[in-house]
Amino acid sequence: MVTLALPASTTAILDVGAYLPAASEPVEEVLLRNGVPERERANYRTFFGFGEVRREPGRPLEEQLADAARPLLDRTTPGSIRYVIHAPTVQFTAPYPEAVTARVAAMLGLDGAVPLALSQHACASALLAVEAAGLLLEHAGPGGQALVLAGEKTFRGEGEIIEGSAVMGEGTAAVLVGRGAGDRMLTTATRTLGGFHEAPFLAVEAERAFTVAYVEALAGVIGDALEDAGLAAGEVDHVFGHNVNRMSWLRVRRRLGLGDVIRLGGQATRGHCFGADPFIAWHENRERLRPGDRYLLVAAGLGATLTAALFEHAGSRRPEEAS
Amino acid sequence: MRLPLPLTGIRADAVFPRRQFRAHTDRFYSALGERFGLPAPSATGLRTTFAEMVRTLRALPGHPLRSERTTELVVLAHAGTDAEASWPGPVLSAVLPGARRVFAVTELGAASGFAALELAGVYATAMRCDRAVVVLLDQDRPITRPDDPTTWATRAVTLVLGGEGPPLGRLEASVTREDGAGAEAPPDPPATGAWSRLAGRLPATEDVTLTVHDPVSRCTGRCVISPAPRA
Known part of the structure; x- marks a missing residue:
């Protein structure tokens, strides 16, 4: 880890x-x-x-x-x-x-x-x-x-x-x-699978290996970020992630037991905007953020580095909304 | 900022293998160069990449990057563009299982290395790490202005912070926005130029100060290396 x-x-x-x-x-x-x-x-x-x-x-x-x-x-x-x-x-x-x-x-x-x-x-x-x-x-x-x-x-x-x-x-x-004030960064987890540093020019076998390793590693960093904060997957209110292959996100969601919280709405209309994806998704969903909401910003990069950062939206979580 | 770890090692290396480059790189550079009014890169000549440079460094006997378990943080710095988009950070992550963060800083010209030290300092403080390595990298540029005949040496300077070994000094590094009036021309090559001759001067009996100014970012990098207290 x-x-x-x-x-x-x-x-x-x-x-x-x-x-x-x-x-x-x-x-x-x-x-x-x-x-x-x-x-x-x-x-x-x-x-x-x-x-x-x-x-x-x-x-x-x-x-x-x-x-x-x-x-x-x-x-x-x-x-x-x-x-x-x-x-x-x-x-x-x-x-x-x-x-x-x-x-x-x-x-x-x-x-x-x-x-x-x-x-x-x-x-x-x-x-x-x-x-x-x-x-x-x-x-x-x-x-x-x-x-x-x-x-x-x-x-x-x-x-x-x-x-x-x-x-x-x-x-x-x-x-x-x-x-201080604002959406506090609670934890950050990063893993680099350096064996895939030839990306995006991986050999066919390495590409297959990466496809397998990717889901496990992405679920891993999300799990690490939550564990460090003492939160369970069900306590996450939103995941603002990178816009890549939607199928892989479904596998991550299933593996972690996340609720219906992955906000990929912009994938069909704007594509994968490099490192901007999680933040554009945050911006598009800002009206949905309630005080105290816990959300993850998640990204995966060629090379391959995967990061999950857990934040808490500004303001106090109302008692009826607290987990 | 005053770095939490002392400088315990510094070395300069200048021998790196070169090879012919792949076409996709030149297509990318053609698009990038066109955007800035520069010609496409020459199809001839040999180049290296930052990824190949750090791989070469790690293979050198006694190089600080060979300490696989004890290196918790690596910050790379370069001023120029890579000869082809490469991933020196992931290359190092693959062989340094103890490294919790490996990343690079650039776009500050000659001040890039000073920013790398500042970043190493704030990360080392937050991580409470015992050993960090900063690697400054230069190589010749794949695309340049037609009227610019200068070439850069391919060179790396490695600075070790903390870990084993007697301290060579305590560091105070900063990058600040200044107009640079009266500043000297940036060193050549930019990232390593100010640092490459430092190895022979340490440990010193009094403060050694390095100062560079990058006219593009209008930033000044400063580093004061103070004699380490005697044990």
């Missing part, structure tokens, strides 16, 4: 913003363009749960990330933001010396914030970034906040699909992280 439990009542999500490009494209067109055989194309809609993906081929990533963040800055003091952290799936989003995160910070007028990128957990890097932001803020003086950014360009042909798993979209998310 590889878990890191953070001290209670420290790292907290203060708010989440999301941006989705207006234009959408049927997944069949993306799959056709990427040479996926006709006999396999139907699986992505019928079994995996994909339908449309949102893309903006001509628009820079920094503009898409800034659009997700702007509503958050209207509701906080920008000068309190000490870090802007982009967490890309691919370890670079611009050729040196260009830096997407610095561009976003400049566009948002965050002149006092340190802009950096964290990577190597692929699509789970954004959860790592929330964790890291909270730890950095602990040493950055009182009242500091951090802005975590997730989402990437799909480009044409290279970042558009993960074969047998997902069709990628260009939705982005911004997460305002602070300490």
Whole structure:
């Protein structure tokens, strides 16, 4: 078990913003363009749960990330933001010396914030970034906040699909992280199955092995996060996860005994938006969150790193709702 | 921040194997380069990846990454793009079963390594870990401006925090947003340049201060290495 439990009542999500490009494209067109055989194309809609993906081929990533963040800055003091952290799936989003995160910070007028990128957990890097932001803020003086950014360009042909798993979209998310007030991060569990570091170019046998290991590992990190918090699966109110093969989520749900709490509603309309998925799902379901709700943000990244982070929504859980 | 673990080791390595690269990498770089107005990467020449670099480091006799059980945290730092998208973090996770977090920091140019130390410090504090390793990585860039003739050395600098061995110093590392007026040009290559000559200077009898400025992020990295108290 590889878990890191953070001290209670420290790292907290203060708010989440999301941006989705207006234009959408049927997944069949993306799959056709990427040479996926006709006999396999139907699986992505019928079994995996994909339908449309949102893309903006001509628009820079920094503009898409800034659009997700702007509503958050209207509701906080920008000068309190000490870090802007982009967490890309691919370890670079611009050729040196260009830096997407610095561009976003400049566009948002965050002149006092340190802009950096964290990577190597692929699509789970954004959860790592929330964790890291909270730890950095602990040493950055009182009242500091951090802005975590997730989402990437799909480009044409290279970042558009993960074969047998997902069709990628260009939705982005911004997460305002602070300490104390907000949705408290209760625990974080991470496992890296480093034997699959050749992904997405795994040999056929390794691909099969990963399919088997994936469900067990994903259920494992969720179980670890719950165990560290002393919660049972039935005490989770929501799971905001990554949009990949819907069938694998059903297996995880069955294995853990989770209730009907996995919120994958956006999979059919926006595809898998890299590390932004859990946060976009949070944003889409924010009206459903009640004070004291416990929810999991879950992501799996190529390489392969799987992370589950357990949060408690701000406010006291009402007695009749408490488990 | 003042790091909770002392610096107990530092080494620079510069010998890494190179190979021809796969076409998919160049298709990705073509798309990325086009977005930033850069030409497609050259189809000729040999390259390495950050994943291959850390694999090579681990195979070197006496390298700190060979301590499989005792390394709880690894933070990688690079300024430039990888020659092909690779997963040095997962490569290390596969062989370091005691590692609870392995990740990388970038987009801070020459200050990336300083951010790695700061992150190592906050994670080591939270994890109460006894040994962490920070690896700074440079290699030549696969796509560059046509008018930029410079090439970067392929090099790694490894810093060991805590664990066994006599302390070489206590570290105070920070990255702050500053205008950088009067700052020197970034070191070459950026991630390791300021650190590669440090190994021969430690332990020192007085404070050693490293300062770099990255003009793109407008961040300054500082690290003060203070003599460790005598046992």
